[in-house]
Amino acid sequence: MGAVTTSRKPSEKRALWARQLAENYNIPYVERKNHSLETLLDSYPWVLVADSRRLCCHTPDGVLFFHPNMAAVRLRHLKANQPDKMLKAMGLGPGQKVLDCTAGFCSDSLVAAWAVGEKGTVVALEQSLPVFLVVKDGLEQAGKEGRFAPLAARIELKHADFRQFLVQTAAKSFDVVYFDPMFDVPAHSASMVPLRPLACHIQLTAKDIEAAARVARRRVVVKQRSFYPFSRLGLDDVLDSGSSPITYGMLDLEGGR
Ligand SMILES: C[S@@+](CC[C@H](N)C(=O)[O-])C[C@H]1O[C@@H](n2cnc3c(N)ncnc32)[C@H](O)[C@@H]1O
Numbered sequence: 001m002g003a004v005t006t007s008r009k010p011s012e013k014r015a016l017w018a019r020q021l022a023e024n025y026n027i028p029y030v031e032r033k034n035h036s037l038e039t040l041l042d043s044y045p046w047v048l049v050a051d052s053r054r055l056c057c058h059t060p061d062g063v064l065f066f067h068p069n070m071a072a073v074r075l076r077h078l079k080a081n082q083p084d085k086m087l088k089a090m091g092l093g094p095g096q097k098v099l100d101c102t103a104g105f106c107s108d109s110l111v112a113a114w115a116v117g118e119k120g121t122v123v124a125l126e127q128s129l130p131v132f133l134v135v136k137d138g139l140e141q142a143g144k145e146g147r148f149a150p151l152a153a154r155i156e157l158k159h160a161d162f163r164q165f166l167v168q169t170a171a172k173s174f175d176v177v178y179f180d181p182m183f184d185v186p187a188h189s190a191s192m193v194p195l196r197p198l199a200c201h202i203q204l205t206a207k208d209i210e211a212a213a214r215v216a217r218r219r220v221v222v223k224q225r226s227f228y229p230f231s232r233l234g235l236d237d238v239l240d241s242g243s244s245p246i247t248y249g250m251l252d253l254e255g256g257r
Contacts (some may be wrong), residue, residue, distance in 0.1 A: 001028065001045075002028075010032070037058050045197075046130050055138075066135050103131075109155045126160070128198050178221045184203060204233060218253055235250060238250070
């Protein structure tokens with residue numbers, strides 16, 4: 001288990017916020033005093049720091065903070081009427097309900113939130129507590145103002161393991177169920193470096209796809225490296241990736257299952 005602390009000279013309000021966060025999620029609270037993060041990381045595998053602006057998480061591998069990652073570029077392309085591969089694989093339209101089983105930074109959820117519009121819903125699940133808390137705080141800040149505000153506010157982020165969530169969820173509750181698990185063979189992506197030590201690394205199984213197919217009305221979609229053997233998961237429909245190292249496997253449920 002990691003710990004929660006503040007910056008070296010926090011305001012009273014911020015220190016209280018950090019203490020409450022620690023209490024609500026049962027994480028040890030450490031008075032920062034003059035401790036360096038290196039010293040704290042000798043005792044804890046990760047340390048959440050509530051500084052004056054945001055919540056971030058330090059690990060020996062780097063600092064995880066919320067940023068919309070590639071969502072900004074993708075949204076710019078969508079606004080210029082350029083297609084988005086994930087949205088093509090999902091076949092998403094306004095008013096639909098999406099379950100993003102692997103929230104991470106919620107970049108994909110932000111793009112899905114754009115596609116479903118104000119009448120749609122995006123529920124995102126994150127199993128890792130520090131990732132969940134950093135991204136929840138980031139979405140809350142982004143939801144207040146700025147260009148991502150309406151999209152961030154449309155995402156309901158939950159701290160949950162998709163395996164438990166899927167079995168507890170009623171059949172056909174979402175139009176699309178989506179997975180973007182940590183890759184077995186990591187792609188070169190600088191933004192993923194601080195996420196990796198904190199993330200849940202389980203590999204998807206055919207049983208997970210079955211569980212998702214019960215909860216989805218229209219489609220189950222999985223993002224993976226282009227060389228991934230999608231048929232292992234029972235996904236024979238794969239988006240043509242062209243020269244891209246990433247592609248999407250799909251299970252279309254509308255033909256009746
Ligand atoms: C590759 S990242 C997802 C990135 C995300 N699509 C985005 O746009 O930022 C995978 C995330 O899924 C989370 N995850 C993996 N297995 C999970 C599970 N069983 N339940 C919920 N979250 C899980 C990991 O902790 C990690 O944060």
